[in-house]
Amino acid sequence: MRLEQLYHIVAIAQTGSISTAAERSYISQPALSSSVSKLEVELGVPLFKRSNQGVHPTEIGQAVIAKAMEAIDLLEDIKALAEENTHAMTGSIHLAVEPFISNTIMVNTLTTFKYRHPNVNVLMKVGESNNNLRDIAAGKADFGVVMKSCGQAEDKDLCVKELFRDRLVLLVSRDSLLAASGTITIQEAMAQPLVLYNTEFATDCWISELLQSHGEFNVAYRLDSFPMLEKVISLNLCAAFAPKFMSDYFLNKGSIVPLEITGAGLDISIALAWTKRHHLSLIEKEMMETIKSLCAMCEFLG
Secondary structure, X not given: OOHHHHHHHHHHHHHOOHHHHHHHHOOOHHHHHHHHHHHHHHHOOOOEEEEOOEEEEOHHHHHHHHHHHHHHHHHHXXXXXXXXXXXXXXXXXXXXXXXXXHOOXXXXXXXXXXXXXXXXXXXXXXXXXXXXXXXXXXXXXXXXXXXXXXXXOOOOOEEEEEEEEEEEEEEEXXXXXXXXXXXXXXXXXXXXXXXXXXXXXXXXXHHHHHHHOOXXXXXXXXXXXXXXXXXXXXXXOOEEEEEHHHHHHHHOOOOEEEXXXXXXXXXXXXXXXXXXXXXXXXXXXXXXXXXXXXXXXOOOEO
């Protein structure tokens, strides 16, 4: 039994896919399959069952993988002791982040983290929260920073650590007749032509889900470009829901005005999210701590 075989079976369990696990392990798919097959022969038990829906651990496989994760945890602790002594963390982090967060919180986060750990490679995908959660569940992202409705039911395979709470405001053009009012009712807000941030062509974005509980709403655009979203708002073509913590970001642009929404509690939670199947490495935990520390320095709704 070799150590890399333990990493291989954990990677397959996390991703549910041999091809994705091979990509994340930086080896070929045949090499990973061979590695796992040899381990199964050595142990004398099948660790995975394969179907059209993917690869899933057998009952004994789940127990073996749990032990493998414990062994990897111990190994990571040993690495942490060495890296703490040398102050030279290395490796890669795959992040999935909501665009409202990437344009604010993550700017300082990445700058601070890279200054402390210049040898760590950070790959950040910006996407809508529901799509990010799918990427996390599929093993494409190590963890994410997402937005969700307060009180929303949690996925049993998902770990969620709330960073802070906020509420939605409505963004309108400074040329809009609504701009001078300062507030708008939820009914008026939902009647406006809206632009929603959508990743890919799925329409189940989290803001859509939140608004559905308050009735019908009018969607004029679904875009996956944040600059384009800002542009259509500033041109007075539509309005958009956004977290209040971004108000200063938009006010500084001068062309967009945030309006407080009355008549409904559009409370949201900004949170770290990762799957329970994923072992958080030392550098991933360090990135999470950097995000949490910078959020704690800002003033948000409690």
